[in-house]
Amino acid sequence: MKKIIFILAFFTSLSFADQNLSISKGQAVILEFSKKGLEEIKASKDEKQEPKKQRFFVHPTEDNKVILIFSSAYKKPIKKAMVTAFYSNKEKFRYDILGDEGFYPQEILKVAQSKISPPKEALKRIKAELNEANAVYASFTDEALFDGEFILPLNSSITSKFGSARVFNNTLASYHSGTDFRASVGTPIKAANDGIVRIAKDRYYAGGSIVIDHGYQIFSQYYHLSELKVKVGQKVKKGQIIALSGDSGRVTGAHLHFGIFAGGTQVDPIDFINKFNALFTQQHSH
Template sequence: MRLFFLYLFFATAVFGINVEMADETITNGRTALLEFKKEKNIEYKRVVTDKKSYKIFKNPLDDEKFYVLFPIGYYEKPADKKIEVFYVEQGKERSKTLFFKVENANYEKETLSVDSSKVTLSEEDQKRASKEYTEAMQIYKKTTIQSYVSSEFIIPMESKITSDFGKARVYNGSLKSYHGGVDFRASEGTPLIATNSGKVVLAKDRFYSGGSVVIDHGQGIYSCYFHMSKLDVKEGAIVKKGETIGLSGSSGRVTGPHLHFGIRIASQQVDPLQFIELINKNIFTQKN
């Protein structure tokens, strides 16, 4: 799997900050990372790209560093983009403009056959699905300043991946969506574990995703576990990394039992495996 990320090094200049960009190309559907070193007389405020503002957080392991994650949406077209870093220096707000390029990941298509009731919805099912979508997006749009994590992320189970992130989904001959996570092969009743510590913010059965658990890891990071047959956690529970949260199943819109695992950053779906590799390498690995 080819991975792209954006990684910036900052140093104080006489006026403002100097920025060095190690990689200025990223593909749609993936996550970019900016890291800042603590500098005298510099207070980092926010990062803005495409008129969207992203919070800058303290590194959970290093009080001398800060970071920001921002997702490149799945539907982003190839283009030259800019990032504005806003900061305060000696009481005055300043900004630094950076540039990067978005390239097309060229995701594949996959054709699936499911129960027709999951493709052509009744009015009642449409209302339910719409309500559940709104409920979930209200959760994802919230940003918990606190970080619940203190070590690297792990995958929720060891198994073959049967469907990668980003594949266009053709259900019963009709293009309906793209795959917003990765699917792990899992027979009915396989234990599933939390990718990292956090707070359970959703635990219920839903129309499309069936038995669903969503964990807030803090600082805008959410992990999602869908199509479960049994939930072992409740909303509001604090879970630890590696803790069993339930069992795999075939609930919701599926072709058979498996685990759909997803990551949301600032409410956007991103490639979960690329995110895990990115954040583990740059945030949870101490660099000299």
Template sequence: MKKTLLMLILVSFVISKEYEVENGKTLILTTKDTKAENIKINNRTYKWLQHPKNSNEKILIITIPYRTKPEISNNGDISIKVIEGNYKKEQIVVAQSKAKPNKENQQRIKKERDEANKIYATYTNSRFWDSPFINPMESVITSPYGSARIFNGEVNSYHSGTDFRAKIGTPIYAANSGKVVIAKDRFLAGKSIVIDHGEGIFSMYYHCSEIKVKLGDIVNKGDLIALSGNSGRVSGPHLHFGILARGAQVDPIDFIQKINTLFMDK
């Protein structure tokens, strides 16, 4: 029954052409139509890719940015409705210098953000992964994706990843194969790693105490890449794990669940 339910997430156009997805979540469509057209939602174009398991099928990975407003997009015979997710609110206390950085650190934050955005815009076109994704560690989730966050009662943002409980020094493993495109200490993310998995999919590992890889390394799924810590803007030790896919930071747990259904037997 559980397997059947999961398979309903990934459907062929023959079964249904009306879909619903929350902001911050992922929708994956499959088709055997060699002439299937790209889909456009809120001025973002999503392109068809080769199915990782079935050579006669294509997949469309649709990732909805967190701040997307509810809307309905009609693309030919396909209708996609974006709905608002039920996300919580969190009050977090951090060092005041992290909550309200000075001018010098604000410039550093901007520089690091611009650097990352440039990397995300110039991803590897080929695919590094050919098997299901894994979580970077087996631990309790202490803060889910999408929570509205208020730092020290003033700074408002949202949680762009998922936090795993992890004492300092806990091993962190690569969610899948790819190329290390960021491996450095950053103001907000602390000691952090970003892996390019190809075709616009990136995984992120923040607040580490030690980085075990270097820029440009090719890693395999399950490789040790870092140790958890409390660097950057944090209230305590943990691992922040994120996924950016097709230009949007989405719920990493939801993304992994959806992408992994591609490898299930039909």
């Protein structure tokens, strides 16, 4: 499927070209377009929505192409979307994208009741932390802060995949917005790529938290940390030790929660990294 996604985008010489793709909720597709004569790219995430202008950026290894990260939110997934590139010679290239539910299992978990039904005095803090995070994710650094492929923050087994329905104390509380890695308290955590730290603090649900901006609205997230080794505004390098893992926040035990926000929503971090890294390894023909 990956090869289809990358190859389809090069038929921009066909006027009103139309290609079909599918996307599962909580996932991203990386669309490539010819840069020559490209004026704008517009997208609508449902048939009733007026198409909106999209931010795209130069392909990280091929200067004659651009890429667009297009994502489907987990809670409000795409049913049918359309992405259209407009060129100066009046040609167009269009993707029709059909959404699906994907397959995500259910997890039964036991945690402190205060983390399910927070005390009143915690509600203000929770709201402030959510607003702070949303403001970070709404920002757009219009340059590539990343350096090549992404790496995983530690070499460990995955204990919980992205997208699981989280049933806490017999209550369906949320879905799993990242990937959990096995990590005892004090395990060194690496930055997944170069970037700038936008959040570095203790938060009610996520515990010790770090969010790194990699440019072009790609962010990586590291939660439940026991010790933070970086500060907001600090530039970090891929592989740099940014924290130690822990069991802070809403957890059943020590581990690392690793997430990726890209294309305007939370996405499956492993799926995204695989697709993004393919930009550096796949060769295309015209």
